[in-house]
Amino acid sequence: MNADQRLAGNGDDRDPVVEEYKKHIDRTLLRENLKRSPDERLRELVRLQRFAEEVARAGRRAFGR
């Protein structure tokens, strides 16, 4: 096996670090998102942003930070 072949490995370009992260991905969320259109996915992002802002505001009101 020459140097180029060793670098190319077995043709599998998977990154073991990424594979480790992948074990912790909640695929149920992804499957739900894939049922939506891209436009619906973006509108959901906006809705979640608003929700996160409201939670942060409530936290500041409650805890004064």
Add this chain to the structure above:
Amino acid sequence: MTDFEGLLQALVHAGVEFILIGGVAARAHGSARLTQDLDVVYARDSGNLERLVAALSPHAPYLRGAPPGLPFRFDAATVHRGLNFTLTTALGDIDLLGQITGGGSYTDLLPDTGELELFGVRCRCLDLDRLIAVKRAAGRPKDLEAIAELEALREERGS
């Protein structure tokens, strides 16, 4: 909070040639992650620089994180002299990228894009394979989880 709808509509209505990348592109592909800013790769021809400036100037663009009061002018000459800009605007944060690591310019990326309708306007978005490739090329540790999710999405689509 970034007004993604407002920013996209401003760019599209001004006729700016751009490609969505980053977190919003990932979201359009089905990512469940939240993102705070809009990342776009823009075409660098002079006509497009003029349109880009016309689109964003009404929204008070300024260098994000820079101290206030700098003599920053968002005009075509400034964009021509520079390449990548991280800006804050009245509509929220936007990254204007003339070139990206592992992806190159607007023209280089164009074959790997698709057209999407978002918030009532049509715009170009980097396809999932290229999005993964450019995130890998960027080599930032903070992207590892995002890459894992995008690869999982690709697997889910194929299954």
